[in-house]
Amino acid sequence: MLKKISFxxxxxxxxxxxxxxxxxxxxxxxxxxxxxxxKGCGVGECxxxxxxxxxxxxxxxIYLAVWAEGKSITTIExxxxxxxxxxxxxxxxxxxxAIQCGFCTPGLVLTTTALAESGKEYTREELKRxxxxxxxRCTGYNNILKAAEKSLKPEEHQCACGHHGxx
Numbered sequence: 259m260l261k262k263i264s265f266x267x268x269x270x271x272x273x274x275x276x277x278x279x280x281x282x283x284x285x286x287x288x289x290x291x292x293x294x295x296x297k298g299c300g301v302g303e304c305x306x307x308x309x310x311x312x313x314x315x316x317x318x319x320i321y322l323a324v325w326a327e328g329k330s331i332t333t334i335e336x337x338x339x340x341x342x343x344x345x346x347x348x349x350x351x352x353x354x355x356a357i358q359c360g361f362c363t364p365g366l367v368l369t370t371t372a373l374a375e376s377g378k379e380y381t382r383e384e385l386k387r388x389x390x391x392x393x394x395r396c397t398g399y400n401n402i403l404k405a406a407e408k409s410l411k412p413e414e415h416q417c418a419c420g421h422h423g424x425x
Contacts, residue, residue, distance in 0.1 A: 265326045267292070268336025276323050283307045283318040285326075286333060294334035294364045298393070305392030308365030309333050315369040317391070334364035337371060347371045350409035351402075358396030366392050370406045380410060 264273040267290065276285055286292040286309065295318055298306030302317040309318045310332040337345050344352065347370045357363050366389065373380060373388055380388065385406050386399075394402065 261324055263324060263327045265328060266330045268332060278322070278324050280323045281319055282309070282316075282321045282323045282326055282331075285323040286318060286331070292333045292335055296361055296364060298361070303391075303393070304362070305365040305369070306362055308368050308392070310368050310372055313372060313375060315365075315372050315391075332368065332371075334367060337367060345371065346413070347374055347405075347409040350405040354401045354405035354408060356397070356401040356405035358394070362392055362394040362396075366394070366402060366406075370409055373406070374410050380406075382407065385410075 259278050260275050261278050262273060262275045264271065266272065267286070272290070274285075274289070276289075283295055283297060286295045287297065295309060296306035297319065298304035300319050302320040305317065307317055307319040308315050310316070311321070311326065311329050313330075313332075337348060339345070345367075347367050351357055351363065351367060351370075356366075369389060369392065373385070382403060385403055389399075389402065389406065
């Protein structure tokens with residue numbers, strides 16, 4: 259059975275007809291070409307397919323596309339600025355060497371982005387819990403945690419006189 263849905267992906271309003279059995283992962287990756295949304299386990303355990311739906315990290319492999327009606331979706335392709343400048347989270351992942359093969363990275367960056375945008379402070383243990391829905395086969399998670407911690411710290415601003423001050 260087909261159904262027409264409308265939603266926003268990375269700030270762009272879209273409408274398309276979908277099969278009501280299609281997952282959001284299938285629609286985003288296969289039909290719309292957002293290949294940064296990875297297909298991993300297919301059962302919501304690995305986090306590779308994570309997208310932000312109205313700012314909340316969701317495993318798109320177990321989220322039916324029909325549920326996205328009227329929602330705002332962010333994929334990894336929508337995290338950097340329009341001019342290609344990396345977000346604070348993406349930059350922290352690069353600087354901390356938290357990117358290995360890159361398969362799990364989009365989901366981790368999106369979840370960390372949601373944490374950063376929440377405005378809350380997290381201990382290392384809380385970060386471990388928040389990121390526990392992501393499976394990475396390449397790292398020992400230490401660099402990922404360091405990148406998450408770094409991206410959640412308030413930015414320091416430098417005045418014209420060269421002194422640093424916290425935001």
